[in-house]
Amino acid sequence: MNRDRLVFLVVVGLFAAVNLGLFLSGRLPANAEGVGILLAAGVSLALYSFLYKDNPLFKLAEHLYVGVVAAYELGQVWFQNMLPDVLPRGAAIYEAVRHPIDVGWALLGDPRQIVTIGIQVVPVILGLFLMTRLTGRSVWLSRISFAFIVGLGAGLVIPRRISAYVLDQLGPTIQPLWTEAGFAFSPFLILLGVVSVLIYFSFSFEHTGAVGAVSRVGIWFLMVSFGASFGYTVMARLSLLIGQLTFLLEKWLTLNLPLW
Amino acid sequence: MHHLSHLIAAIATLLLILTTPAFGSDEWFDTEALDNFLTAIAFSILVLVYISLARRRDLTIRRLGGLEALDEALGRATEMGKPVLFIHGLHDMNSVSTIAAVNVLSQLARRAAEFGTHLMVANRYPIVMSVSQEVVKEAFADAGRPDAYNEQDIFFAAADQFSYAATLDGLIVREEPAANIMMGYFYAESLLLAETGATTGAIQIAGTDAYTQLPFFITTCDYTLMGEELYAASAYLSRDPKLLGSLKAQDIGKAAITALLIVGTFLATFGISLPFLGAS
Amino acid sequence: MANLTNIDRRWIFLAVFISVLVPLLVGFHLPVKASPNVRAIYTSIDALDAKAGDTVLMSFDFGPSTLTELQPMAKAVLRHCFRKKLKVVGVTLLPEGVGIAETILSDVAAEFGATYGEDYIFLGYKAGNEVLILNMGEELRAAFSTDVRGTPLDDLTVTRPLRSLGDMAYVLDISAGYPGVEEWIQYGQERYRFKLGAGCTAVMAPDFFPFLQSGQLDGLLGGLAGAAEYETLIGQPDAAVSGMRPQSVGHVVIILFILFGNVAYFASRRGGGS
């Protein structure tokens, strides 16, 4: 415990000293931008400290981060959805409720306007149904909103996946196995891979006997694929670390990094 | 078959909407999508037929290790007096991945209630949170333990991807759940969660159809439900014959595609191409 | 030997940190060779004709979190376009992409003396994700009546002759996830049949190989390495090429750890005798 506290104090002290130096030497400007960079560097380093172990600095940064993000996302919802989509509809509903006779006349003139009105009103009602969960009364109304979201999502996915993930994938898998150049090895492997993976995933058979043998080939394909994807990802993750370290070195410590 | 009346209602709704001036287009069928339409119809009929057949026949299916480990995880959590943490993926409720995850959660909650395990559910979407609350509450009630349900255990952890990861990483090292169960569609946070979970010695069970994250779950979790196994999980756990029937239909679909690929390749090798596949 | 198979992972963290930090601070030269998927985009854009008024649409579908990986490739392709005097239309499907796209476009345009409106324009952001792609495919002006600065599209040299996505000589989507490449394929390329290239983070790249093979994607830039290859092809090395140093060293260190782990594992199994 004592060692942890010592490490903690040394780290905080170092951070303070470095920033003091940066500001006093004028390498970081003493304005909103400079303070912002200091804050960004502090948050970054505090989150990195999780690599050593969970500690007060990480907890501080984590909790601050969660609070800021929550308010930001709420703001996004307000400015992107509530203001342009919900409030105009709410105002229209309010007007309609205030002048029900006008609405009635309009509907008598063209009954199909019920659809136009429904399109405006129903989503707001479905949204309001969710609010029953806060009041704790008539909570079952929220299920109607769930049903709409789940049902529509389930419906939309069906045709859209068939094209991209099945039909478009069949053609390229079907290639002649014998060409002028001789036996076509890669097309054969692709066919073997697709078929053996499909068989590996079938639910009807235990992985024994002939099905077991083909499934095993399927596992090999899966393993090559997972290994390759893993290896491919290492690079991307290192890129992110490079990016964040570059930020700390260039923007915070104001160092010049060599291009070559 | 009261679904017939539902179907009529659905089509009537659609017609009603389409005949309004707001949607003034007169093209009634996209002929380029005909192959898609026929595939969808054929497979839908297959699924529905197998679901109705399933009630009469006994269906055998292969084992899925990850699901058998769920009971082990719950048992160990109860023994250690530690919670089980269920982590939803990063898709909202309109995604099939999340729907499948909720189906698994429903079965898991039933068992957790029976075992008397403390179940925590982390969410990144409020609608998923609300649905999960409903699901867990009903499951606890069904299992005769409505008193054990606490709405605050199914919580909104954070509002974006990496604050979600930060909070859950913190939660995992501080609460040390006996098991971390990650279900749904995941992105880069998969490894942030699973690698942190691996250091606490928790049993980790993942299920995702996010192809890019499978390598990380496979290596860092004890059990991983890969791709369609996530969708099948609720059928396995509930042992409901109707749900199991739809798995059989999937197998028939796979068999048909396999046959098509092999026959198609055979024909292509002899210079005959199947025009409807657009084979090159 | 047994405890070597299970060293404290914080030593690995330290090694990774050093292996990235030191090459960032110390310069040295590494050769970069272009892969076929990167070369495909380069060849397609190189074959476009400025005199015929060929226009390239670039969709900047990424936010600040993937800037390190995606900004260099956006810059490299833009440099190629401006050098060939091709017209460029920028757009973004993400609100956080607006500032990023504006900075990249104006920075690179300044390098080549390209003028706004004459040589390139930026449409900005509109909500709607894949629906926006559909709208642009049907009628560009229905999706965007003006550019980001509020000028009607008919008053801009670049957009005056353009009706829809089908009029683009090339579309390049640089994306970090959703909405992105898959949406541009499903809702754009599949319906309106334009030539589509993609740039994405390295982690997403394997997702798109099926689309490369099926011809729906013309080429692919994957991560910092893809950008470094493009920088090399246009003969203008920049951030991506210099990022290859820590990248390479980091990779080697991780591979050494894997090898070390296996050696220790087999040694301990033999030494254990069981």
Next chain:
Amino acid sequence: MPFLQRTLPLILAFVAGIVGILTFYIPAASGIETEGATWYRIIFAFSMILGIHSLLSMHWRRIRRRQAGWGYSAVTWFGFLAMFIFGVWNNSHGPGAPIDLQGGGMVWLYDHIQVPAGATMFSLLAFFIASAAYRTFRARTPEAAILLVAAVVVMLGRVPIGVYLSEHVPTLSQWLMATPNMAARRGILIGVTLGAIATSLRIIFGIERAYLGEESEDV
């Protein structure tokens, strides 16, 4: 009430599902898809209130009960309020005007907390992927050995140093990605699609209704 509580949601899910399917095939209905997306956004906007309520009340409970670490919960509230106030201020335009992203406290907090924190969490993966590789890439079984070799080849093939070792490393790496990897991926995708469709159908036909907190029932 059982009709409203049990049957109505199922009918609605069915109708929404069928409409969702059909809009794909009927060009005249493409407007419905757009409208559906708007509806979802509107419902999502309301739901966000539930999420924020859950988050803030959890931290409020900790503060009120002086639970261990309640000070950190206060930090979450502080971060929330700071961003919230700047959001309402909206760079002096107020909450009724369109969002101003040109400057102001909201952008400052976003640029200097949210962006660097997100980038840092993301970059932690560089460390985690290294330790995961070290811990788990052991050639214990033939399958594990395949995984290991494929990963190492691709890692080498993606950086210039691979070319130093052998001209063939990048070629082999590219081939691994484009052939066996793609075959496996395609197999998974086809299976996932069939599974997704079956799941969707079970939802639309009300066979699987766990999301309503109910057991499955007859067709």
